[in-house]
Amino acid sequence: MSAKVVQTRCECQATLFAELTADRCVVGGYAARAGKRETAPAHSINKDGANFDVGWLCPYCGRNVMRTFAATA
Numbered sequence: 085m086s087a088k089v090v091q092t093r094c095e096c097q098a099t100l101f102a103e104l105t106a107d108r109c110v111v112g113g114y115a116a117r118a119g120k121r122e123t124a125p126a127h128s129i130n131k132d133g134a135n136f137d138v139g140w141l142c143p144y145c146g147r148n149v150m151r152t153f154a155a156t157a
């Protein structure tokens with residue numbers, strides 16, 4: 085079971101999700117748009133800082149989407 089799921093919106097209106105372990109490693113990424121769900125490659129950066137970044141490659145529009153999350157949230 086993963087520790088948490090973070091999500092964000094891509095500019096193409098897809099919603100990007102990443103499942104994280106307790107130490108903020110990404111175990112799975114996916115994207116949802118218009119009722120469909122696709123696998124989205126995702127990875128985490130700066131896992132040991134006060135904040136960490138998660139990057140996705142959106143499968144719908146091909147953008148690289150990077151978002152910063154607070155580690156304590």
Ligand SMILES: [Zn+2]
Nearest residue numbers: 094096142145
């Ligand atoms: Zn997109």
